[in-house]
Amino acid sequence: MKNFKTIILSNQEISPNYYRMKILAPGYNKQAKPGQFVMFRVQRSLPPLLRRPFGIFRAGFLPADCDSMPPKEFIEIIYKVVGSGTEIMQGLHHGDPVELLGPLGEGFAVGSPEEEKILVGGGIGLVPLYMLAEKMVETSNVRLLMGGRTRDDIITVTEFERLGVETYVSTEDGSLGEEGLVTQVLERKLDKYPHSTVFACGPMPMIEAVQKICAERGTSLQVSLEALMACGVGACLGCVVKGEGHAEEEPRYLCTCTSGPVFKAEELDWRKAEIKNVKSGGCK
Amino acid sequence: MIKSDEKMLQPKMAVEIAGIKFKNPVMPASGTFGYGKEYDPYLDLNQLGAIVTKGMSLNPKAGNNTPRICETVSGMLNAIGLQNVGVDAFIKNKMPFLEQFDTPVIVNFFGNTQDEYGEVAARLDDVTGVAALEMNISCPNVKHGGIVFGTDPKAAFSAVSLVRKRTTKPLFVKLTPNVTDIQITARAAEDAGADALSLINTLTGMAVDVKTRKPRLANTIGGLSGPAIRPVAVRLVHQVVQAVQIPVIGIGGISRAMDALEFLIVGAKAVQVGTANFVDPNAMAIIIADLEKFCREEGIADINDLIGTLEI
Numbered sequence: 001m002k003n004f005k006t007i008i009l010s011n012q013e014i015s016p017n018y019y020r021m022k023i024l025a026p027g028y029n030k031q032a033k034p035g036q037f038v039m040f041r042v043q044r045s046l047p048p049l050l051r052r053p054f055g056i057f058r059a060g061f062l063p064a065d066c067d068s069m070p071p072k073e074f075i076e077i078i079y080k081v082v083g084s085g086t087e088i089m090q091g092l093h094h095g096d097p098v099e100l101l102g103p104l105g106e107g108f109a110v111g112s113p114e115e116e117k118i119l120v121g122g123g124i125g126l127v128p129l130y131m132l133a134e135k136m137v138e139t140s141n142v143r144l145l146m147g148g149r150t151r152d153d154i155i156t157v158t159e160f161e162r163l164g165v166e167t168y169v170s171t172e173d174g175s176l177g178e179e180g181l182v183t184q185v186l187e188r189k190l191d192k193y194p195h196s197t198v199f200a201c202g203p204m205p206m207i208e209a210v211q212k213i214c215a216e217r218g219t220s221l222q223v224s225l226e227a228l229m230a231c232g233v234g235a236c237l238g239c240v241v242k243g244e245g246h247a248e249e250e251p252r253y254l255c256t257c258t259s260g261p262v263f264k265a266e267e268l269d270w271r272k273a274e275i276k277n278v279k280s281g282g283c284k
Numbered sequence: 285m286i287k288s289d290e291k292m293l294q295p296k297m298a299v300e301i302a303g304i305k306f307k308n309p310v311m312p313a314s315g316t317f318g319y320g321k322e323y324d325p326y327l328d329l330n331q332l333g334a335i336v337t338k339g340m341s342l343n344p345k346a347g348n349n350t351p352r353i354c355e356t357v358s359g360m361l362n363a364i365g366l367q368n369v370g371v372d373a374f375i376k377n378k379m380p381f382l383e384q385f386d387t388p389v390i391v392n393f394f395g396n397t398q399d400e401y402g403e404v405a406a407r408l409d410d411v412t413g414v415a416a417l418e419m420n421i422s423c424p425n426v427k428h429g430g431i432v433f434g435t436d437p438k439a440a441f442s443a444v445s446l447v448r449k450r451t452t453k454p455l456f457v458k459l460t461p462n463v464t465d466i467q468i469t470a471r472a473a474e475d476a477g478a479d480a481l482s483l484i485n486t487l488t489g490m491a492v493d494v495k496t497r498k499p500r501l502a503n504t505i506g507g508l509s510g511p512a513i514r515p516v517a518v519r520l521v522h523q524v525v526q527a528v529q530i531p532v533i534g535i536g537g538i539s540r541a542m543d544a545l546e547f548l549i550v551g552a553k554a555v556q557v558g559t560a561n562f563v564d565p566n567a568m569a570i571i572i573a574d575l576e577k578f579c580r581e582e583g584i585a586d587i588n589d590l591i592g593t594l595e596i
Contacts, residue, residue, distance in 0.1 A: 041563070047357065049355055050360060228352075228353055229353075230559075231316075231562040233323065233326070236562055237352070237364050237367050238350075240350060241350075253346070253367065
């Protein structure tokens with residue numbers, strides 16, 4: 001993990017308000033683990049002042065320029081335009097300089113090959129699940145349940161399919177896939193494949209509902225959280241969530257940036273309104 | 285000011301405050317650098333003038349509910365609530381790491397009562413490796429916290445006097461800007477035995493989410509930091525330098541060497557870098573290198589020759 005200056009390779013709108021950015025990122029193909037994130041510095045001038053955290057969607061190699069040169073590494077992030085920082089980002093182009101700090105945080109624990117895996121993604125929360133799927137399809141059956149408000153929120157599903165992931169789409173308005181919440185699909189899949197492990201990322205109400213379903217069934221669950229953060233390295237303490245056993249007398253705060261962003265469900269305090277350092281709009 | 289036509293040799297960057305020698309005048313502001321270790325992967329801690337820790341209290345402190353931070357125009361609001369492990373755990377678990385560096389460690393601390401201030405200071409008094417204490421009488425984040433002391437000159441005098449009796453370490457007092465006349469509290473701290481003053485702490489501020497109509501911080505009010513506050517900080521440092529004899533450490537919105545220079549020129553002996561550490565974990569190393577470059581280019585042989593050279 002380090003901070004370095006690099007350039008944008010491409011930045012494209014893939015669905016209304018959703019952008020996919022490819023960034024030159026030496027070393028990331030080897031280093032970046034599923035579920036990790038980067039702190040992205042939009043530009044050197046102000047605003048925005050603070051970096052923005054983004055989950056890594058994918059890491060890979062560019063085609064080599066010529067035979068004698070080693071192929072260059074890149075990462076891709078996907079972001080939804082939600083505020084001043086992402087508004088500036090959507091105007092960036094190929095060749096624009098940016099700074100990346102990362103890869104940061106604790107990622108997903110992949111688990112044993114014989115388990116069935118269910119990924120639950122809500123909107124932009126799908127992002128950190130792709131690298132995980134890439135890793136898991138080598139050894140396990142992987143199913144993706146992708147939910148969104150409308151079809152505009154359903155992104156990159158075909159890429160999961162190309163990996164060999166079984167995908168199930170649901171939208172709240174029924175404009176794509178099944179009409180309803182992704183958690184309804186989850187309950188059905190867990191009825192059918194009760195020995196699955198679940199990995200979820202999305203808006204907090206979705207994550208809370210997934211946690212409830214998994215807790216009732218004793219299903220193992222890992223969640224990736226999004227939080228407001230200033231530093232990404234555990235110093236500002238802005239991104240904390242309450243850990244299991246948290247009490248006013250004996251506080252147990254966990255930094256989303258360094259202890260997470262991926263947590264095993266049992267690490268967190270799920271009592272109502274306890275975990276709420278979360279903007280709507282999915283995971284980093 | 286010493287000027288030379290020839291290319292300068294290495295300018296002298298060391299400064300001294302209260303008998304402590306700092307390699308250079310750049311150190312982190314408390315609360316923006318964790319316990320030091322958080323930034324170790326990104327920055328050589330030996331490069332820094334000093335390490336200033338997160339604020340310590342007598343007992344561990346949970347901090348506020350979230351959201352605790354939000355970005356504002358050229359700045360950020362925070363209401364972390366002084367979350368910390370408590371002074372005993374700090375001494376036991378965090379100090380050994382910091383001792384390995386050839387960099388003075390300044391431990392920031394606070395209390396909710398005068399006696400608590402005194403007790404924390406006393407517990408740090410015989411800890412080897414602690415070069416100085418920085419007493420926070422100004423944090424606006426905690427409902428029953430430092431604000432009472434820092435905005436009331438009598439309370440400030442009384443608390444600093446008591447702490448002075450409980451520690452033999454150099455004592456820096458960190459002032460709040462949220463007062464009508466900062467010269468009064470500055471003098472109160474000096475009269476009570478402070479060896480140096482550091483300022484400014486954050487300015488109290490507030491932001492509202494217009495859709496939910498809720499404050500953007502769980503604590504409603506928070507502390508404003510970042511480039512937005514720098515002109516206010518420069519003005520206050522300028523005023524305090526006029527009012528006291530003891531050294532002043534300038535803090536507030538410093539993110540580049542040029543920013544640090546403003547504070548040095550108005551008379552700060554050293555500076556603390558805060559929010560900029562969040563933006564770039566290497567910010568202080570860049571500031572140190574650029575300060576040196578500035579001295580070389582301007583023909584300043586010793587950075588002390590620059591301090592307090594404001595021309596009006």
